[in-house]
Amino acid sequence: MVENLLQFEGVSKSYRSKPALKNVSFTVGPGKIIGLLGTNGSGKSTLMKIAAGLIPASAGKVTVSGEPVGLASKAVVSFMPDRPLSEPWMRVRDAVAFYRDFYQDFDEEKARKMLEFMHLEERDKVNSLSKGMNERLQLTLTLSRRAKLYLMDEPIGGVDPVARTKILDAIVEFYSEDSSLLISTHLVRDIERIFDEVMFIRDGEIVLQEDVEDLRLKHGKSVDDMFKEVFAE
């Protein structure tokens, strides 16, 4: 039996009375890079935060490797938030030390290699890093944990095309194939080359989940073309 790394069953979430996720069900298998694609406000961050155990669902069931989301799942899920998790005084080396002390599964050797790949200096102040360099640091910290499931919320949002390429190359280079990676974005064209599978989310509902090769064969379209078609206003 193939183990489901992440499973949502009938998950809904409302903020006060406003629905953000409506009866969402899907599974993520091991060894895949999956794109969670949707326009602004479609529910991507909400879904990510629920999977990471940062906010509760209003209804439904969420499991990671068969266990309900909670302390045990947090130990095997590495979440890259859309804003940096660091203190203003920190240098890159402090941020790395902070992660090392906090997460037992942190691979310092891998972090060093990634910092080098990303052209980040250990003495750089986190506060004075550009947006793109900051995203590189967040990605380094997130991927340096030996997790089963990586969740990345808009890892290439707000950076220029050169930085995007570097970040995507780092994901491909440093991702370990026995884990899975769920990446949310609306920048489909730049990133579709790295996806095995895509999920389209619209107004809080998953409207398509498909293997990227199948999608291209079946519809004769790139993911980006499909995305534009599904989300045309």
Ligand SMILES: Nc1ncnc2c1ncn2[C@@H]1O[C@H](COP(=O)(O)OP(=O)(O)OP(=O)(O)O)[C@@H](O)[C@H]1O
């Ligand atoms: N803390 C909150 N309080 C109230 N409403 C919220 C909150 N967070 C999100 N929402 C609403 O829930 C819906 C889904 O938001 P969410 O942030 O999940 O979307 P998203 O797809 O990540 O969007 P974006 O690409 O713009 O980041 C939106 O309508 C948003 O306004």
